[in-house]
Amino acid sequence: MKPAKTLSWDIEEVATALEVDVQSVREYFTDGRRVAFLIERRIAREEGFKLAPSEGAAFDLVDREGGKWEVRNITRGGIYFCPSYMVGSGRSFDSPGFLRKLAGVNGYIVTDIESFPAVPYWILRRGIVEEWWRTNRLGTTTKISRERALELVRLLP
Numbered sequence: 534m535k536p537a538k539t540l541s542w543d544i545e546e547v548a549t550a551l552e553v554d555v556q557s558v559r560e561y562f563t564d565g566r567r568v569a570f571l572i573e574r575r576i577a578r579e580e581g582f583k584l585a586p587s588e589g590a591a592f593d594l595v596d597r598e599g600g601k602w603e604v605r606n607i608t609r610g611g612i613y614f615c616p617s618y619m620v621g622s623g624r625s626f627d628s629p630g631f632l633r634k635l636a637g638v639n640g641y642i643v644t645d646i647e648s649f650p651a652v653p654y655w656i657l658r659r660g661i662v663e664e665w666w667r668t669n670r671l672g673t674t675t676k677i678s679r680e681r682a683l684e685l686v687r688l689l690p
Contacts, residue, residue, distance in 0.1 A: 534689035536653035537642075540575050544650045562649040565606040573604045576642055576654060591616070592638050600639035602656075606646045607683065613676040614641065614662055626674040635659060635666070643686065647679065655686050 542562070548555045562568050573593045577584055582594040582602065592601035605612050613620055615631040640658040665671050670685060677685075 534655060534686055537656045538579055538654060540572070540579065540644070540652040540654065542650040547650075559649065563608065563646050565608045565610075565646060568646060569604070569606060572606060572644055572646065572652070576604060576644075580642075580656075591634065594642070596639065601637065602640060602642055603634075603638050604642045604644070606644050607679050609647055609679060611676055611678045612643065612682045613674070614666075614671060615675040619674075620676070631666075631675060635662060643682070645683065655689075657686075657689075661689065 544555055544558055547562075548558045551558065562571075573584065576582065577594050580594075580596070582596050584594060585592050585601075593604040594602040596602060603614075605614065614635075615626055616634045618624065619626050619630060636659075638659060640656065640660075641662060642654055642656050644652050644654040646652055662671075665685060666675070670681075671677055
């Protein structure tokens, strides 16, 4: 599957505007935890979507028809599709919780932020992620490597 679009930034301009060096910009913009809020806002603008009503919502964006979308970033550490409350130290994956999350969204918008400053993104409908889960392509916790994620996206029609 080809990317829906590619987000682009002039890394030199960003560094100048933030009054930091280019390496700092690259580090920040390839860290999924740090850049997630900016990516969500940029995709909302690109797609004509709205931001979720709060940061605590179970989704990130709302499309023109009211559909809910989750934004996820492929980083050097990979990507996960389960709810964020299942990821991190002391947290555990819960299959029923993941399936509830999946049922509550139209799909995922997945970016490859490792490609910064030109960041492609794909719009994956819920059925795609459901199929990956049913066929064990997401492993046991929905966290997969960067290489695996890009391969799965590349194989889509």
